[in-house]
């Protein structure tokens with residue numbers, strides 16, 4: 001049953017483009033490009049958007065879609081804990097049912113609005129009417145088949161038949177080109193009230209080539225073309241006056257020189273061990289680039305004590321492991337982090353934590369000629385804020401505003417669409433609206 005609308009909608013259509021890893025260090029380049037600049041002229045913008053901890057894509061996108069911090073929404077990492085499973089073989093939090101808070105797309109649907117999702121994280125098997133969710137085929141699975149099983153089958157088939165030839169598995173830049181074509185098609189043919197899409201090219205390039213690489217500059221150009229295509233589709237659909245477009249990043253990235261295989265430390269103390277040819281653990285670091293969760297077998301207080309002693313030893317050792325801080329539950333509560341563990345480690349800039357048991361504890365990537373960058377760090381680190389532009393008729397034109405938080409996005413989306421979404425931790429970004 002449709003809920004009562006609390007106020008008149010500010011716009012009939014809202015297009016949210018999550019531009020993965022679009023952060024303050026990309027602001028200057030992006031703001032000089034034609035389509036992005038045009039959007040800025042038509043709207044409000046800031047490069048002071050603060051993300052949530054840890055700054056991992058699925059954690060952040062779940063906050064974007066729910067307006068609540070990770071402590072409430074249940075997505076603590078991209079992946080559920082899967083000790084000793086190789087990264088490429090791990091399941092992710094692909095499905096809506098893992099989220100423990102109301103989402104903006106469910107609320108929109110409950111208000112009788114039409115919704116669409118393209119590669120939106122953690123949206124598999126959700127209420128989104130036209131949904132092509134972000135899912136990755138594991139070994140022996142077919143990518144297209146897995147997507148349509150988790151999305152809206154007819155819609156996914158239509159998109160795959162019409163635009164699938166652009167896609168090459170999940171490789172870039174093809175995947176984002178495919179998503180953009182799907183978005184253009186969906187805007188023109190379905191005119192959804194809410195479209196949420198996720199473009200990943202920039203994040204991929206930063207991981208692979210470093211944040212200050214030529215490749216990253218090229219992606220920012222490509223992203224501007226994609227944005228132009230979407231803006232043009234809105235015009236051609238004849239809905240420009242009724243549409244708000246929101247473009248936002250989810251986290252920044254930092255270049256990494258040292259990769260630290262944290263679980264090697266626990267293995268050396270016998271907290272990770274082999275038994276009958278199988279790896280076992282009493283304590284285990286679930287790593288997320290710039291941070292790591294310390295998981296302890298429930299009730300094994302001795303394992304926790306030993307693991308903490310290992311960390312303490314490393315901190316005494318002039319911090320060569322790149323551990324910047326040990327966050328106890330008190331700190332984690334103040335960061336509104338997931339209650340899934342009692343201890344997290346935060347890496348220093350230039351270091352990242354890797355979950356696999358390595359041949360060596362620390363790998364110097366620079367020495368090996370490897371360029372790499374990653375995220376997962378605390379959103380409190382400097383130079384790590386995200387960019388956002390919100391443009392459309394109800395928004396003040398060419399208006400620079402200041403600080404905002406990721407939890408503010410969903411309430412602001414709800415405000416634009418005239419939906420009741422009062423439970424969120426964030427606020428409506430009132431200052432961007434006319435009057």
Ligand SMILES: [Zn+2]
Nearest residue numbers: 020021057250
């Ligand atoms: Zn991301």
